[in-house]
Amino acid sequence: MLDIKQIRNQTEKVKAALDKRGSYDLQPLLELDSQQRELEQRRSELQARSNEVGKSVGQKIRAGADPKGDEVKSLREAGNQVKQEIGELEPKERELKAQIESILLTLPNLPSDSTPVGKSEDDNVELRRWGDELIPADGEDRLPHYEIGEKLGIMNFERSVKIAQSRFVTLTGAGAALERSLISFMLDRHTGVGYNEVLPPILVNSASMQGSGQLPKFAEDGFKCDRDDLWLTPTAEVPLTNLHRDEVLTADQLPIDYCAYTPCFRREAGSYGRDTRGLIRLHQFNKVEMYKFVHPGSSFDELEKLTADAEDILQQLKLPYRVLELCSGDLGFNATKTYDLEVWLPSAGKYREISSCSNCIDFQGRRANIRFKESGKKGTEYVHTLNGSGLAVGRTMAAILENYQKPDGTVEIPEVLQKYMGTQAIS
């Protein structure tokens, strides 16, 4: 959520930043805001008067006045009149506040100053590449991951349709073991450098979904449990953000680094024809997420560290990848600055997103009301939050199956995973 005060006081700046993403008209919001403040002023003056009256009734009675006498009676009437006026203003003010809130909840974060300006993913900026892209020699048979996976008998899509729907997968044998190995490897790596491992609820309530930015705008993309106010988490970012919702942390607690493995559930509304085969786009997938609550002064440095932590997984797995900085038009709703990591998929001959690392600055902190207090300083400040996949597990498996595929149809296990798997290859 953006800061209404900032919108009020630096309207042009905010508008210019928002326009890098799309087109936004802030005038209606500002209009509501000034009406609301005017009403608030009048209402609080009336309330002050009402408190006055209430107090003096008490004083009179204690001083011996007749509670049923004229003096008290006229005060009561005065009190009633003020109360009636307040009663007229209150609903209006509440309505205005609700309108302001609902507009604020749909405004995306402002792109950072350093974010490249652009309209779509075509305008994202490639920053660096790591590793050698594997390009199959002529006549060499390189299968896409879903074909090699089915051939090896470790992954089944047809039967998953029977169990659930399309866009689900069932892993068996070495496939299941590889998924589990990847999760353990990633968690071990991150906890090894100080991330605190979390295994959160994966059903989350609406307040949590709003706190981390999924609601109200992206309700269609979530799976909802109809009889309860609970949603299946689309990402561990939701429970992790809300771990500290409505809390005031102390400055010396920061930074707080968490990592979490969770399944993630997404309807993928609006991407019906895309990536219909394989592990790339499923309704349910596994992800290891990294999440940081940090001091505002260090959040951009922390983003670099977070991205490096995600890259390290790819490097240890020896998977070629590239790093993109998202342009303003492709930035996610919560983010002010985002690096995407894309892994090389030989079957497609291109890079596919495997991690997204974002600095959300105070956007989620304000939404979820997560603040910190600096000792000795008055008041509180919103924390800055960052999140990054480290990594999307299914896509990592896809990349391994394709990049580690041998001409004879077997798949080698990356060295760092061998101790987790207990084998050197899947055949």
Place this chain on the structure above:
RNA sequence: GGAGAGGUGGCAGAGUGGUCGAAUGCGCUCGACUUGAAAUCGAGUGUACCGAAAGGUACCGUGGGUUCGAAUCCCACCCUCUCCGCCA
């Protein structure tokens, strides 16, 4: 699912209609004492909004209601705990 108890400040906990934003204790901050520390003593210590400021308003789980006045009374909801049932 059934029965009961309860939700108050960073924490513990008092407060059943009127100077209660809220006693007290712990914690925390500053100071005194001390070679230093502990202990002790003294002072201070919620958040948000409006306002240039003075100041004002709101907040005792949430939302309504009664009243001149509500942490306190009434209603609804949410949550937590205990016991019983069921269960990995």
